C-alpha cells in the first residue's frame with residue numbers, strides 16, 4: 511500500500527498557489543500572481559469589514575465622521591481596493607464589477623492576459639445588522655493578445671472561467687477558490703499573523719442534503735412549478751427524507767457556502783416575468799463554477815448556468831445551486847414532471 515500523502519492542512523494560500531496545488535501548473539507565473547492578488551484583496555477588505563461597526567459609530571455613510579472626513583460606503587471601499595490591487599501587476603486587463611455600470615479598463619499592455627468579474631461586497635444590506643457578507647470573483651483568459659479589452663470579451667459562458675472564488679466575512683474570514691479540475695479549497699484567515707491557511711482541502715458537496723434555502727416571501731411571484739417544488743420539499747415523507755429544514759441568510763455567499771459544505775439546495779428563482787435577481791457574470795457564474803468543481807450542480811432550473819451565453823454585462827438570471835440530486839429534483843418540477 512503506497513504511503514498516504516501528507517496532509518497539507520495548515521499551509522498558506524500563497525504556498526498552495528505557488529506550488530501549483532490548485533491544479534494549475536506552477537509555471538504560469540502571471541496566473542499564480544493574479545490569484546495571490548485575490549488573497550491580498552481579501553485581507554484588505556476583511557480589515558475594513560471588521561471595522562464596519564466602528565465606522566458607524568464615527569459617522570454614517572455619506573455623512574462626516576468626528577474627524578470631518580466623509581465616511582465611504584463599504585461596498586465602494588471594497589470595489590476601490592480590488593481595482594487598485596488588480597491594477598498593480600499588469601495581469602488583469604479589465605474588470606466588470608457590480609459596483610460599476612461599465613467595464614473598467616486596468617491595463618492596455620497586450621501581455622495582460624486575464625479579465626476579472628467581481629461582486630466586491632455582496633449582501634451589503636446585511637452590514638448594518640452584523641450578518642455575514644462576502645466577495646465573489648471569477649477569472650477569464652482574454653481570447654486574443656490585443657491591447658486592453660472590450661465589454662464583448664466578457665460576454666462568454668461561465669464554462670470559460672479559469673478560476674473562481676469567494677471570500678466569506680463570517681465568524682472568521684474564509685477564502686474558497688478553485689481552478690476547476692483541481693478541486694475546491696478553503697483557506698481560513700488568521701488575523702493575528704495576517705495569513706490564510708488551508709483549512710478545507712478538496713471540498714466535495716454531498717450527493718443530497720436536507721436543507722433548502724430560498725426567500726419564501728417572494729413565493730407569490732414564483733412560477734407555478736417552483737411553488738409546487740416548494741410545497742413538495744416541505745411534505746412529510748420520512749422515507750424520502752422530507753420535509754427539508756429551511757435556512758436563509760439573505761447573503762448569497764453565506765447561503766451558498768453553507769449549501770456547499772452541508773449539501774441541499776439554494777434557489778433564487780425567476781419571478782413571473784422570467785427574471786431572477788442575481789447577476790450572471792459575477793454572482794451566478796463563479797458559484798456555478800465552484801459548485802460543479804465540488805461535484806454539485808448549478809442551473810437556471812431549465813439549463814446549466816455555465817452554458818448560458820450572456821447578452822449584457824449585468825444580466826440577471828434565475829439561480830439554483832446545490833447537491834446534484836437536489837438540483838435535479840428542482841429541474842424535474844420546472845419541466846413539469848414533479
Ligand code: AHM
Pocket residue numbers: 608631632633634635725760761762763765778787
Ligand atoms: P446585492 O447584490 O444588492 O447585495 O443583492 C444580492 C443579495 C444576495 O446576497 C442574496 O442572495 C439576495 O440578494 C437576497 O435577496 P432577497 O432579499 O430578495 O432574498
Ligand code: MG
Pocket residue numbers: 608629631632633793
Ligand atoms: Mg451582489
